[in-house]
Amino acid sequence: MTNLYEQAWPLIRAVAAANRAGDQIENGALFAFDGEKLTPAATRAARPILRYDQGWRSLLDASDERQVCLDMYLPLLAARPAPPLVLAQLGQSLDGFIATASGHSHFVTGPTSIVHLHCLRALSDCVIVGAGTVAADNPRLTTRLVDGPNPVRVVLDPKLRLPLTRGVFRDGEAPTLRVRARGVPLPSELESANVQELEVATLGGQLDLPALLGELRSRGLRTILVEGGGVTVSAFLAAGLIDRMHIVVAPFVIGEGRPGLRIPSAAQLQDCVRPPPRVYALGGDILFDCDMRSHSAAESVAPIIRRVL
Structure with missing residues (x-):
């Protein structure tokens, strides 16, 4: 449980929270993660780790230990409004x-x-x-x-x-x-x-x-x-x-x-x-x-x- 809970799960929860906020997310939007919530990656100082294109896509390296969990859970997290x-x-x-x-x-x-x-x-x-x-x-x-x-x-x-x-x-x-x-x-x-x-x-x-x-x-x-x-x-x-x-x-x-x-x-x-x-x-x-x-x-x-x- 340690890898999922301590590394990937906070990021997955942040995506879920962004979805539940009810705001429409624009296609092509890039997001960084500050350890608690997603933030727009508008500058080079904020390294984007997620992209939204009709659904969430990870920008993490394949070697990142969080990647496999994002691969499994992100398909369940379509930003709203979206089909049920x-x-x-x-x-x-x-x-x-x-x-x-x-x-x-x-x-x-x-x-x-x-x-x-x-x-x-x-x-x-x-x-x-x-x-x-x-x-x-x-x-x-x-x-x-x-x-x-x-x-x-x-x-x-x-x-x-x-x-x-x-x-x-x-x-x-x-x-x-x-x-x-x-x-x-x-x-x-x-x-x-x-x-x-x-x-x-x-x-x-x-x-x-x-x-x-x-x-x-x-x-x-x-x-x-x-x-x-x-x-x-x-x-x-x-x-x-x-x-x-x-x-x-x-x-x-x-x-x-x-x-x-x-x-x-x-x-x-x-x-x-x-x-x-x-x-x-x-x-x-x-x-x-x-x-x-x-x-x-x-x-x-x-x-x-x-x-x-």
Whole structure:
């Protein structure tokens, strides 16, 4: 964690803060970094280390230890106004499971990958999880392992099966939005001052996910992290709503358990989803960073594993 936190993370946080300020950043703008915030690099005295051209680009030398982290996180930080971003994250075993058959999942991935997940939360406006994940893991969905703001927590609970005893509904650590199917009544025992309520229409018995994203964006939540579990991430993937996906693979075999991604299968392999990946080492785990909107061939990506921590 030392390299990321002490060297690269303050710079990444500064970029995120510049984005959230809401000011439009001109193409071609150069920025220096004073250790706390980005400053315009208008003079030679301020060495530019970032350039903005429809997105952030690092000007650091390849030998700079911060470069690999910027390479991974800058694509998630488009200056506003910009199209919203839906990022999905999932950690799984070599054989594609996110938990044992009994539901035990603490932790499939290693501690470095958990820090990375907290970084993703800090760079996101909100984090989405399904009711199954909250029931099984009772997650806090905060950024307690890194410096950065907690995202709004969005819990998909269409039929209101979760009790208020779950931590996200009680701890008050971050704004929490509970999403239920339109028409499902809210009983008085589930009312809480710590929870905002949102009703969303259903399609085929499932939440209308495009409508949900529209509601979140209307609330100013534009960078959206879909964190889990496998059913929820798979639903967004099957609906074609994911822009970028981080899949972390841990080097062990569960044998049988709760699956990660499951979407309808294409008849031919050439018709399967094949996003070009960038590959990173997170401790003992391997991260596949997949651009789901890219039309480049997967084979065109240099097969280099870059170590982040």
